[in-house]
Amino acid sequence: MNRLIKIIYNCRQATFLIEKKQLTELTTKEKMELRIHLAGCSICKIFQRQSILINGMIKKRVQLDTESQTELDEDFKIALQEKIDQQLNQN
Amino acid sequence: MQNNKQAEMPDLPELTNPRQWVCNYADYLYCYAIIRINDQEQARDLVQETFLAALESLSHFEGKSTEKTWLTAILRNKIIDLYRKKSSGLYSQNEILEEEHEQQDFFDEQDGHWNNAYRPQEFAAAVENPLQHKEFERVLQGCMNKLPNLWYAVFSMKHVDEESTEIICSTLKVTPANFWVIIHRAKLSLRACLQKYWI
Numbered sequence: 709m710n711r712l713i714k715i716i717y718n719c720r721q722a723t724f725l726i727e728k729k730q731l732t733e734l735t736t737k738e739k740m741e742l743r744i745h746l747a748g749c750s751i752c753k754i755f756q757r758q759s760i761l762i763n764g765m766i767k768k769r770v771q772l773d774t775e776s777q778t779e780l781d782e783d784f785k786i787a788l789q790e791k792i793d794q795q796l797n798q799n
Numbered sequence: 800m801q802n803n804k805q806a807e808m809p810d811l812p813e814l815t816n817p818r819q820w821v822c823n824y825a826d827y828l829y830c831y832a833i834i835r836i837n838d839q840e841q842a843r844d845l846v847q848e849t850f851l852a853a854l855e856s857l858s859h860f861e862g863k864s865t866e867k868t869w870l871t872a873i874l875r876n877k878i879i880d881l882y883r884k885k886s887s888g889l890y891s892q893n894e895i896l897e898e899e900h901e902q903q904d905f906f907d908e909q910d911g912h913w914n915n916a917y918r919p920q921e922f923a924a925a926v927e928n929p930l931q932h933k934e935f936e937r938v939l940q941g942c943m944n945k946l947p948n949l950w951y952a953v954f955s956m957k958h959v960d961e962e963s964t965e966i967i968c969s970t971l972k973v974t975p976a977n978f979w980v981i982i983h984r985a986k987l988s989l990r991a992c993l994q995k996y997w998i
Binding site: 719727732752 | 817818829850851911920926959987989
């Protein structure tokens, strides 16, 4: 019970669990601890919302960029092609 | 001379055509690298190294995967080597100590409460329209680049690549307990940085 009291008021531990929860399944005990904490802590609720937003933005970036938004500059590509051709021609 | 080269062409494995690599994959590989290392110069270097390494091992390419998958795997190994290199050594240790020191003030040492000055608040600006998304992304990248290299590597392998915890731990030589500490701390730093600069 002592541990439970501690976690209810412990934002450091709660934010730890918020991070863990987004990546893996929490234990039943951890779930309960986090639920109780968040029910009473509006600050950690903000933290959780922002943490989820950050993770979402990173996922989105991975999807968008594989559809190619960023491009190498042409000069670099031409020089690179030359290097490759050179290498091929040596063989 | 030119004719000789032409004559040699058929010797290349037909499965792959290096003369088309830059045209077909350079931008893709560059994006792949940029997302994972957030550094244009290093990303460019890695793309170049990838192609040159691939040329060296052309004879090993058996066509079991596509050219693109094969090249991406080579690049990926190079990125991980870079993560390892950057997150080892004294400099890396020191930047972690510095950042941990910074975070000491986030919570009350005794009861783990948020200290007033570091309490998360709603972000000053919204993240709704595409322009805001783009801008938020830019600030987020800047904040990621401020992370200690080891934290960056752990965070990126987990959140960008969704790599398994076991593999991250063995690759970057961190214990599972330390892995979770880093995941937590990296997010604390990132969020605090966004609070400061996303305005």
